[in-house]
Amino acid sequence: MRAFGGRRAVDGVDLELAPGRRLSVVGPNGAGKSTLLRILATLLRPDAGTLELAGHDCDHHAQRARPSLGYLGHDPLVYLDLTAWQNLELFGDLFGVDDLRNRIPDALSRVGLLPRAHDPVRTFSRGMAQRMGIARLTLHDPVLLVLDEPYTGLDAQGARLLDGLLEGFASGGRGAVMVTHELGRAVDLADEVLVMRAGRAVDRCDTAGMDAAAFAARYQELTA
Amino acid sequence: MSASPLRQMRALLVKDLRLELRTRETAVAMGLFALVGMMIFQFAIGTRTDDATPFAGGIIWATLALTAVLGVGRTWVPEREQRVLDALLTAPVPRLVLMLARSVALVLYLLTVQVVVVPMAIVFFVRDAAFSDLGLVAVVCVLADVAIAVVGALLASMSVFSRARELLLPVLLLPSIIPVVIAAAGATHAVLGPGNALDEYWRYCVFLGVYAVVFGLVAFATFDHVLDD
Structure with a gap:
């Protein structure tokens, strides 16, 4: 549970994600999705309840869980006045990534930004900056991706890149939790969907064999 | 993967310096502010007295304290x-590494400003200053800067999530560094004022050192919780 000024933003959410599983979190505005995600990213502490990530108790040892996490929000979370290379060098050092001289070009070429490696991120378009965020996200090889509306600002090419990343991630035995408003993407890219309303989890379903249109109808019913 | 605190601190410091070199938003603004402050004191006091030497320490450190508030206020702004x-x-x-990197960056910004401003202030306000006095004043600058930077980084981090941080930070910081300003002004006066009072100078220096250590320990004990929710 997590409250802000007496209002419970997340209340009674019980969640377990097995390795290799991807979970989409959907719900109307103010449902508590982003708060839930910030708790999972160790940016907020729950007022009640516990969080365990990759075997680490985050109440007391959040620091130990953080190397396993990759967090991306609506924004790329990189310094606009540093170059792409300098940003990755910084986050590589913070996460203790070895062999940065080779890892950085790899990460940049995966997102199509290698030719712009030495340009400040401020000179990038919104979509390119978000792709830069994806490069930062994957540089340290996290076990769990925590994504808050990561498709914001991405063009078709960038969106395809993120789709591929999520698919590759799950097949590598790693997990992802993603908040999105796009119901089709929530069904197509995840193994499970969690529906939230007013801070509570009102439904959790498997997406195997699920039709996106049928889910949209169910979602309307649950969140009406 | 090996994320040693030393590697992390070096990376954060390099990042701060790269940002400053690219944007020139902190040290340059602090330098200009300090120069304008000195000029105001020069018109207010320097032109109205034959010898402003007795006021020099106070003028230098009042200006530098306000300049430091400007620099500390820029902390966490890019973030x-x-x-x-x-x-x-x-x-x-570790949150402590974040704070240490911030403190070291602040010390470097303050020293950069002082390299220009302190000699200028001595020219403006001090009669018959000896070249060797600059070395003793430099020691005061380093000690006072460390003290200001530790307190500043701690308070800036405490107010980073506050909505009224632009208001809150000077209100918290200025009273906290009053002892530093008094001691630094006293030590500077002991060197630059009439009759070198070296005993007094060293007493003030020890006070500045103790202040930096005490607040360093406070930061060490609390900082891990300051930036956590």
Whole structure:
């Protein structure tokens, strides 16, 4: 549970994600999705309840869980006045990534930004900056991706890149939790969907064999 | 993967310096502010007295304290404006390392400003200053800067999530560094004032050192919780 000024933003959410599983979190505005995600990213502490990530108790040892996490929000979370290379060098050092001289070009070429490696991120378009965020996200090889509306600002090419990343991630035995408003993407890219309303989890379903249109109808019913 | 605190601190410091070299938003603004402050004192006091030497220490440190508030106020600004704070806080960086890197960057900004401003202030306000006095004043600058930077980084981090941080930070910082200003002004006066009072100078220096150590320990004990929710 997590409250802000007496209002419970997340209340009674019980969640377990097995390795290799991807979970989409959907719900109307103010449902508590982003708060839930910030708790999972160790940016907020729950007022009640516990969080365990990759075997680490985050109440007391959040620091130990953080190397396993990759967090991306609506924004790329990189310094606009540093170059792409300098940003990755910084986050590589913070996460203790070895062999940065080779890892950085790899990460940049995966997102199509290698030719712009030495340009400040401020000179990038919104979509390119978000792709830069994806490069930062994957540089340290996290076990769990925590994504808050990561498709914001991405063009078709960038969106395809993120789709591929999520698919590759799950097949590598790693997990992802993603908040999105796009119901089709929530069904197509995840193994499970969690529906939230007013801070509570009102439904959790498997997406195997699920039709996106049928889910949209169910979602309307649950969140009406 | 090996994320040693030393490697993390070096990376954060290099980042701060790269940002400053690219944007020139902190040290340059601090330098200009300090120069304008000195000029105001020169018109207000320097032109109205034959010998402003007795006031020099106070003038220098009043100006530098206000300049420091400007510099501390810029702490965490790129992170807030460019929304990078979440990325830093989800990285496995001990909060103490974040604070130490911030403190070292602040010390470097303050020293950069002082390299220009202190000799200028001595020319403006001190009669018959000896070249060797500059070395003793430099020691005061380093000690006072460390003390201001430790307190400043701690308070800036405490107010980073506050909505009224621009208001809150000077209100918290200025009273906290009054002892530093008094001691630094006293030590500077002991060197530059009439009759070198070296005993007094060293007493003030020891006070500045003790202040920096005490606040360093406070920061060490609390900082891990300051930036955590």
